[in-house]
Amino acid sequence: MKLFQFRHSPFCEKARLLLSAKALPYAVQEVTPGVGQVDLFRRSGQRQVPVLQDGDVLVAGSVAIARHLDSKAPEPPLLPGDPQERARALIWESWADTTLAHGARMALLQAVSQDNHLRKALLPQATPAPLRDVMGALPGDMVAGISQIFTHTGLQQLKQALERLTALVANGQPLLGEQYCTTDIAVAAQLYGLKFPAAAGAELGGRGVPGIADHPLFEPLFAWRDQLYGAVGRGEPARTPPSDPSNHG
Ligand SMILES: N[C@@H](CCC(=O)N[C@@H](CS)C(=O)NCC(=O)O)C(=O)O
Known part of the structure; x- marks a missing residue:
């Protein structure tokens, strides 16, 4: 998996914490503010980070990333079962x-x-x-x-x-x-x-x-x-x- 990110964005930090919690390996791709977001828009249909690329799937936004990771690797769960x-x-x-x-x-x-x-x-x-x-x-x-x-x-x-x-x-x-x-x-x-x-x-x-x-x-x-x-x-x-x-x- 690859995480498109701004290094010091709290939402990207959230995505990194989610990935760490699942102990899943990933690479990061630093997005250049402005010009890099144009490319991100072309790929994902929106310009904000974080975006997680998992094979052919692009997941935009920390909440969607959390849900994606839970379906990909259920343990440990990021949401309570109850x-x-x-x-x-x-x-x-x-x-x-x-x-x-x-x-x-x-x-x-x-x-x-x-x-x-x-x-x-x-x-x-x-x-x-x-x-x-x-x-x-x-x-x-x-x-x-x-x-x-x-x-x-x-x-x-x-x-x-x-x-x-x-x-x-x-x-x-x-x-x-x-x-x-x-x-x-x-x-x-x-x-x-x-x-x-x-x-x-x-x-x-x-x-x-x-x-x-x-x-x-x-x-x-x-x-x-x-x-x-x-x-x-x-x-x-x-x-x-x-x-x-x-x-x-
Ligand atoms: N709701 C989004 C918020 C993401 C967000 O606000 N990203 C900021 C960086 S912290 C961003 O990409 N800002 C650039 C822009 O809006 O052009 C999430 O949960 O990931």
Whole structure:
């Protein structure tokens, strides 16, 4: 299988976590934002990543990928067997993919507009070094008026959601039931840019959104996330040579 991805997209991280949970081998194909998405559109009829190619079949979107993997390799299941539990897991997944994803994306964009190091580290791998340096050196205001976009209320709502999640995982257990399922993976994936896991690489691991990545209140939540990474076998930093666009995730 081949995963078409943006290296630092939380939805692609979700797809990588799903694949790791199933212990299925795959290669990654980095998509260049813009031009690479035209090619992706030709192949899959839509321009977003992640897209999973499994033989002749193309599966677009993290939810469809999760369902595809469950039908391809039923063990361990990504959804509970009990219909009520299953419905709960799907509602959770949808919340993580929308509300949590929006808050996390806005918080990261705001942090990126204010942090040169983060900005450089998040550029696509193929970005030539001189351009990387220029981007890193741009003043935050020039990158976008982004710091204005995420309102105080938006940030407060995100922090409130994170506080609730922290309370839910204080015992270190999965969010629903006794086994990790798609719910846990969807939530963990959206925490990606709030505090980058070790798997994001040495430049990013441990960094993230100030006031969240470094706040003691959220430590148990990120510890829970790191535990999930260990459990699905994605705990180690990715060893990705910068010049090779096709690597295992
Ligand atoms: N609902 C989709 C969301 C995927 C998504 O938002 N992908 C973003 C990257 S995180 C993307 O491809 N953005 C580029 C674009 O929209 O042109 C999923 O679950 O996979």
